[in-house]
Amino acid sequence: MSLPLRLTARRRVGPVLLACAALAWHAGPAVAAGPNLPVTPEWRATAQQVAQAGVPLSELSPNAPDSYTVQRGDTLWDISKLFLTTPWRWPELWGMNLDQIRNPHLIFPGQVLYLVKQDGRATLRLARPGDGMPDNTVKLGPRVRSQVLDNGAIAAIPLHLIGPFLNDAVVFETNELASAPRIVATQEGRVLVSRGETAYVRGDLGGARDFRLFREAKPLLDPQTREILGYEARYVGTAALERPAEDRVGAGGRPEIVPATFRINDLRLEAGIGDRLHPVPQSDLIAYAPHAPAQPVDGRVVSIYGDGLNAGQNQIVSINRGARDGIERGHVLALWRAGAPAVDRTGTDGRPQVIRLPDERHGLLFVFRTFERVSYALIVSVQEPVRAGDRFTQP
Known part of the structure; x- marks a missing residue:
């Protein structure tokens, strides 16, 4: 994986296992991972099962270092690639030492991971002051443990790679965007509008105030059966309702349609007439x-x-x-x-x-x-x- 990975390996004596973590995100605009995230019952059960005996040495990479100091910029997938033949199996390895690694979200730069081997099995430990680690091993201290999310706990995989797609990549079961609210005019008659500018929208808003903007819903065809699996719409950005639409009587008693006024927020592409709106879903952590x-x-x-x-x-x-x-x-x-x-x-x-x-x-x-x-x-x-x-x- 050609991702940023800064490693500080100590003596290359034998295989090592490492602590493991979950991936977490909001399916809404934000992406997060941190020490308050839940650990699923299935994951904990796996960890407890593995913790009873450790992991066979055959699961380890033959060229893994004997100890490893977690570095800022690491991801657990990358670290796992250094130590394991199958890096995606790190949740099993997290359970190797439940006494010290109670929550896999609490893994920080500066922590030292080292291996205890016995009877053909491997168990993972975190270095602690006074536990007999070699002199060249960096000990943990309160400064490391107290770091906040942005400068602290390492991610499971590079969240910056998938974070934008948690909003962008959307599949609708039907082509519902064809009848969704739409931009019908823009500020001062412009062809395109940018962040912070105004757009005017017609359609049933369903009581929502915050929307995502989409363009060009296209069918996704199964490569084998050629049936339509859903409709993928290109993500444009987000917009918020400022004034609702109204129907009023104009000069001469003629009815007038006044579209809703929206403020354009974040954008991937410039928004324009014809772009469709869909309510922002609730965050799903x-x-x-x-x-x-x-x-x-x-x-x-x-x-x-x-x-x-x-x-x-x-x-x-x-x-x-x-x-x-x-x-x-x-x-x-x-x-x-x-x-x-x-x-x-x-x-x-x-x-x-x-x-x-x-x-x-x-x-x-x-x-x-x-x-x-x-x-x-x-x-x-x-x-x-x-x-x-x-x-x-x-x-």
Whole structure:
């Protein structure tokens, strides 16, 4: 993963395990992660089960350092890549020492992680003053523990990569935006309006005051069946109601329609006439851990988010599996490259035969938002460009 990662490794003696954390966000405008986030019962059960015996040494990366000092800018996924053969399995490792790591959201720069190995198993400990750690290990102090979110607890994965898409990436089951409130005029007759400017809107607001702006709802087609899975609308920004619409009598007794007045707030694109409004949903704070699907999964990439024909690492794709298929936020999925055609010229009859080489696994997806029949996923690692129609499965 080509993400910022600053590591300070101590003596490279043997494998190490590390503390683990959940990913958390608001599905509204803000993204957050911090020490007050909940730990799910399923995650705690996994942690308690692992804590009884530790993790087999076979789960560890052969080149992991013997101890590690957490650095500002680290993410747990990146740290896990340093220590584990399967970095997305860090929730299991969190349970290695429940006495010291009671809440996985409380992992800060400056903390030292080191390994205790016994009987072919590994358990994780945090360095403490007076516990016999080597002299070259940095001890923890109150200064580290007291840091606030923005300068303190490290994130599970780089939230800045998916944060904008928690608002941007939206799939509607039907093309409901076609009848949604719409911008009909702009301040001083401008073609486009920017942040802080005024737009005029007609349509049923349903009592809401805060709205998201969308453009160009387009159908998402299943690459296999060609059926419509939903409608993806391009996110424009947000707007707030300042004055409601009114119907009044004008000069000569003629009825006049006065549209609602909106103030444009945040924007990804300049807003314009025809853009549609949809109420801002309630914030949905969720903490969870990366995990594999409980059942086999086989699906296809529907599209690359945006205008690209293919995507690389840290980009977003939509996939043709959603909540009704058992896909959950936090699922990790394997990407596969289709086997290329080849010709076998070694047959005993001397005639060439067309064959197809096996599919090859070449990347990982991290699902961060789900809808009924579609989900959005971050490409966390990939060897070759990802295209619509590419296959994914459980890892």
